[in-house]
Amino acid sequence: MPVEVPQYPVNLVLAGRRCLVVGGGHIAARKAQGLLACGAEVHVVAPRVGEEMRQLPVSIEERRYQEGDVAGYRLAVTATDDPAVNAAVYRDGEAHGVWVNSADDPGASSFTLPSVVRRGPIMVAVSTGGHSPALATWLKRQVDSQLGPEYEVLVGLLSSEREALKAAGRSTEGLDWQMALDSDMLTLIRAGKVQEARERLQACLSSS
Numbered sequence: 669m670p671v672e673v674p675q676y677p678v679n680l681v682l683a684g685r686r687c688l689v690v691g692g693g694h695i696a697a698r699k700a701q702g703l704l705a706c707g708a709e710v711h712v713v714a715p716r717v718g719e720e721m722r723q724l725p726v727s728i729e730e731r732r733y734q735e736g737d738v739a740g741y742r743l744a745v746t747a748t749d750d751p752a753v754n755a756a757v758y759r760d761g762e763a764h765g766v767w768v769n770s771a772d773d774p775g776a777s778s779f780t781l782p783s784v785v786r787r788g789p790i791m792v793a794v795s796t797g798g799h800s801p802a803l804a805t806w807l808k809r810q811v812d813s814q815l816g817p818e819y820e821v822l823v824g825l826l827s828s829e830r831e832a833l834k835a836a837g838r839s840t841e842g843l844d845w846q847m848a849l850d851s852d853m854l855t856l857i858r859a860g861k862v863q864e865a866r867e868r869l870q871a872c873l874s875s876s
Contacts, residue, residue, distance in 0.1 A: 674797075675779075675780065675795070675797055677793070677795075679791070680706075680742075680743070681706075682703060682706040682707060682708040682742065682743075683706065683707030683708070684707060684708075684709065685708055685709065685742040685743075686708075686709050686711065686740065686741050686742060687708040687709065687710050687711070687741055687742055687743050687744065687745070688710075688711055688712075688737065688738055688741040688743075688744040688745070688766075689703070689710055689711070689712045689713075689726070689744070689745050689746075689747065690712075690713050690714065690733050690737075690744065690745070690746040690747070690748060690753065690757050691712075691714050691746060691747035691748045691771075692712060692714030692715075692716050692717030692718055692721050692728075692730075693714075693716075693718050693720075693721075693747065694718065694720055695747040695771050696712070696714065696721060696745075696747035696748075696771075697718065697720040697721040697724060698747075699745045699747050699771065699781075700712065700721065700724055700726055700745075701724065702781075703745070704724060704725065704726070708742075710724070710725075710726040710727070711726065711727045711728075711729070711741075712726050712727065712728045712729070713728075713729050713731065713732075713733050713737055714728075714729075714730065714731075714748075715730060715731060715732050716730070717730055732753075733753050733756060733757060735756065735760060736760055736764070737757075737760065738757060738760045738761050738764055738766045738768065739760070739764045739766070740764075741766055742766070742767075743766060743768070743769070743779075744757055744761055744766055744767070744768045744769075745768070745769045745770075745771070745781075746758075746768065746769070746770045746771065746773075746776070747770075747771040751773065751776070754770040754773045754776040755776050757770070757776070758770060758776040758777065758778065761778060762778065767779050769781055772801070774797075774798030777798070780795060780797060780798045782794055782795035782804060783795070783801075783804040783805050783807065783808035784808070785808055785811045785812045785815055787815055787816075787817065787819050787820045787823075788820035788823060788824070789820075789823055789827075790815070790819055790820065790823055792811050792815065794807040794808050794811065816858075818854055818857040818858050819854075821857050821862060821865075822853060822854060822857060822865075825853070825857075825862070825865060825866055825869055826845070826848075826869070829866070829869055829870065829873070833873075843873045844872060844873065844875070845873070847872045847875075848868070848869045848872035848873060851868055851869075851872055852868065853865045853868050853869060856868060
């Protein structure tokens with residue numbers, strides 16, 4: 669996949685979906701952990717599987733990748749040091765309609781993985797489209813340093829207010845949520861004044 673082609677950002681729901689990891693080393697284990705964190709059912713195929721991978725709740729087959737192994741999976745991730753294996757998994761993925769990512773080999777990938785910062789339900793993804801994973805990691809650190817725990821409180825306030833409005837039969841469309849976000853809600857939350865922040869939100873929405 670040429671990395672110059674614009675990529676379509678999407679958040680996948682992987683809970684309960686079968687995903688394949690080809691590779692058994694440290695990087696493969698890290699990829700498996702990311703899939704498991706999203707509720708995926710992970711199966712691993714590799715001729716050698718390290719202890720880090722064995723500690724994870726995954727199913728394992730200690731053997732080389734075989735043609736067609738990707739069939740039936742929602743997506744696959746390869747993390748091997750063998751370009752031929754990466755290419756084989758990618759070709760199979762294209763033939764069977766399975767999305768494939770190859771660690772550090774965007775040419776053998778049908779999708780790339782961004783660097784991610786999470787704060788509760790908030791997820792900020794940073795990607796360079798496969799051009800520079802190092803820059804994506806650096807940018808992730810910049811975002812991580814700015815996105816403090818107060819943002820998790822903020823999204824909780826916004827979510828609960830939105831649900832309360834819907835329960836009252838009111839439309840949440842057309843309300844000036846941006847005015848509320850541009851107010852001093854975050855400052856109040858940082859000062860521990862969560863109830864005042866909630867009241868500020870309600871005041872902004874009632875005036876819109």
